[in-house]
Amino acid sequence: MTRSGFCHECDQFPCARLKQLDKRYRNKYHSSLVGNLRDLKTMGPEAYMEREDIRCHCAGCGAVICIHSNVCQQCGLVLPGRI
Template sequence: MKMPKEAIQSAMFAPCGMNCMVCYKHCYHKKPCAGCLNGDAGKPEHCRTCKIKDCIKGNGLTYCFECSGYPCKLIKNLEKSYNKRYQTSLMANSEFIRRYGLEMFMELQKQKYTCPKCGGVISIHDRECSECHEKMISSDSCSSV
């Protein structure tokens, strides 16, 4: 999958702070997931049954950072996991969007996760390009945006 030339759709930003465009399920499948804010087609089981997504819908919100209880235990646990496993802060992503807007965030993400060799999408989960399968080495520590 190539990174789109146009802006990344806002529906690709998950309620928890994840950019679904750089998720391995979106990058590597013939029928990519359409993002957390869209239907369940192509989603792995853990995304279809996500308690965070259910909570957001139940509270009539779009993003977790809009909630008065943010960050809740669910977000803190996911944050801890993403910090440890992928050196990424979903809470920092959400804070950036709160301050500067989703459009700017997605543009920066597009720059960060586009393979410089072929224009493919670099997965946040394994740092591999979806097209040329080149492993990208990131010097970012607990990076966001």
């Protein structure tokens, strides 16, 4: 096993433990940890974080959106494709 900064840099990526966690997040929150790590590897950290900054803010009011919710807690906007 190789230790590194990101899971996608490991020679065992995606390991069984990460696959289990990914399955739970895909089923419950419609978010793929493995997919996100692959995007991070492909896009690079700067572009990935720019995308996530946009994705994690409400299009209506700009508030930060929790991954565990499909409604903006500030303005009540329902967020399609979440949960």
